[in-house]
Amino acid sequence: MLERTRRKDATDVTFILPADHPTGEVSVVGDFNNWQAGIHPLTIRADGMRAVTVEMPAESRIAFRYLAHGGHWFDDHEADGHDGANGYLHT
Template structure:
């Protein structure tokens, strides 16, 4: 799931959210906004049974995927579009 909130100055706060245990292990959101660098935006377990990470993004299109332990790549069906290149956010 993806939550968005507009911020002052044309930025958008985007919260990426997955269930706590699916997939198992560490999960990072990697994408065009962080140089596809694993570990930079790692999802953190929350008391409500989810894992989340929040980033501030400028207007435009942003590609991303989730990378889980063991090299497992996942897309987010709640993105604006999902195709062979992964998930896409249009802000």
């Protein structure tokens, strides 16, 4: 799930996943962090979901994916689209 909060010059994007699927640590990676795992790990929230919020430049197209423990890559079904290799969103 994706939540967006638009501000004047940026958009805060919150990436949200269930706490138990997939199991283990999950990071969101993409253009915004040079595809480096561990920079934006999802953490457990009070509602039992895992999430991380990343500030993105306004009016941009951002490619991203999730990387789970064990090298498991997966996409977000709520992405604005997919280009064959990655999901993307518009901020």
